Amino acid sequence: MNLKIALLPGDGIGPEIVGEAVKVLDAVAKKYGHEFKYEKALVGASAIDATGDPYPEETHQVCLRNDAVLFGAIGDPKYDNNPNAPVRPEQGLLRMRKSLGLFANLRPLAVFDSLAHRSPLKTEIVKGADFLCVRELTGGMYFGRPQGRSEDGNTAYDTCIYTREEIERILELSFKLARGRRKKLTVVDKANVIATSRLWRQIAKEMSPKYPDVEVEFMFVDNAAMQIIQRPTHFDVIVTENLFGDILTDEASVISGSLGMLPSASVGSEVALFEPIHGSYPQAAGKNIANPMATILSAAMLLEHLGLAEEGKAIREAVDKAIEKGIVTEDLANKGEKSYTTSAVGDFVAAAI
Ligand code: IPM
Ligand code: MG
Numbered sequence: 443m444n445l446k447i448a449l450l451p452g453d454g455i456g457p458e459i460v461g462e463a464v465k466v467l468d469a470v471a472k473k474y475g476h477e478f479k480y481e482k483a484l485v486g487a488s489a490i491d492a493t494g495d496p497y498p499e500e501t502h503q504v505c506l507r508n509d510a511v512l513f514g515a516i517g518d519p520k521y522d523n524n525p526n527a528p529v530r531p532e533q534g535l536l537r538m539r540k541s542l543g544l545f546a547n548l549r550p551l552a553v554f555d556s557l558a559h560r561s562p563l564k565t566e567i568v569k570g571a572d573f574l575c576v577r578e579l580t581g582g583m584y585f586g587r588p589q590g591r592s593e594d595g596n597t598a599y600d601t602c603i604y605t606r607e608e609i610e611r612i613l614e615l616s617f618k619l620a621r622g623r624r625k626k627l628t629v630v631d632k633a634n635v636i637a638t639s640r641l642w643r644q645i646a647k648e649m650s651p652k653y654p655d656v657e658v659e660f661m662f663v664d665n666a667a668m669q670i671i672q673r674p675t676h677f678d679v680i681v682t683e684n685l686f687g688d689i690l691t692d693e694a695s696v697i698s699g700s701l702g703m704l705p706s707a708s709v710g711s712e713v714a715l716f717e718p719i720h721g722s723y724p725q726a727a728g729k730n731i732a733n734p735m736a737t738i739l740s741a742a743m744l745l746e747h748l749g750l751a752e753e754g755k756a757i758r759e760a761v762d763k764a765i766e767k768g769i770v771t772e773d774l775a776n777k778g779e780k781s782y783t784t785s786a787v788g789d790f791v792a793a794a795i
Contacts (some may be wrong), residue, residue, distance in 0.1 A: 454722025456514025458725030462734035477504025486516030496534025560699030702733030
């Protein structure tokens with residue numbers, strides 16, 4: 443198969459981890475007789491530095507003309523500490539999601555048995571946890587207008603808006619994903635307080651009879667935050683709106699033992715995008731210490747999304763092998779044991795393909 447993949451390394455450790463994922467993709471292409479072609483583009487703070495725009499039109503075109511996008515991370519401390527910066531890297535990410543129609547962000551959380559002891563939770567609680575968070579990605583408070591400040595600067599406002607169409611399409615996808623898993627869907631909302639949540643709940647109830655094989659439950663977001671910690675094995679597929687999903691997926695990600703292990707996919711009407719859940723980790727940039735596994739696993743999701751299931755599995759197995767053999771970066775190494783560099787881990791996984 444010939445595949446064209448857009449590479450958007452972004453900021454911080456982005457270029458290093460995307461580089462390792464490309465190594466692994468090349469190994470897959472060689473082994474299975476495919477041809478993967480890459481096209482690089484700028485996004486985030488590095489794009490602001492080069493062009494003044496965190497998501498330049500050229501980058502948008504590169505995304506559109508490729509079969510899928512592999513994205514690293516964005517963010518730079520010089521913007522985090524300056525609330526008055528006129529352009530921010532995050533604006534590029536939001537614009538990219540919206541303009542590519544990426545309305546669903548899929549964040550799978552699975553606890554590797556061999557890493558369960560690294561979880562901040564007790565091993566017996568996390569062992570076997572395996573769920574998928576489906577986060578709505580292009581609606582809600584992130585995009586609702588009006589948003590801003592009063593003239594005197596002393597009042598600020600955001601708007602949370604959801605239309606039936608936006609809710610239906612994300613719920614439809616979630617029901618279908620639940621169907622392909624353990625057939626349980628948890629709809630997370632705050633229907634006891636906010637109007638958008640009540641519309642979500644109403645529509646989920648309307649749609650549920652179409653998926654009689656899927657068991658639906660409703661959970662308030664504050665309770666869900668607690669249940670994810672207390673009984674992570676309870677969940678199969680969780681679906682929720684943009685802001686709740688942002689918060690809950692960060693919470694869920696640490697359960698696995700390392701944020702450095704978790705991939706994600708953003709899908710919608712246009713080209714799909716694959717990225718690690720963690721951020722740009724600027725303190726580690728250029729040091730060859732960051733964990734490349736989440737990006738390598740994102741590449742596996744990318745191949746699976748494009749129909750290359752066996753190839754995706756080969757990547758997952760190579761990652762498992764690296765973990766088993768202790769070929770891991772410092773975030774995963776046991777106390778007193780040797781850890782490996784970003785590129786050494788990438789080399790091992792590529793060779794194991
Ligand atoms: C994420 C990130 C982004 C978000 C930021 C960087 C804008 O936290 O992908 O979860 O809030 O969506
Ligand atoms: Mg987030």
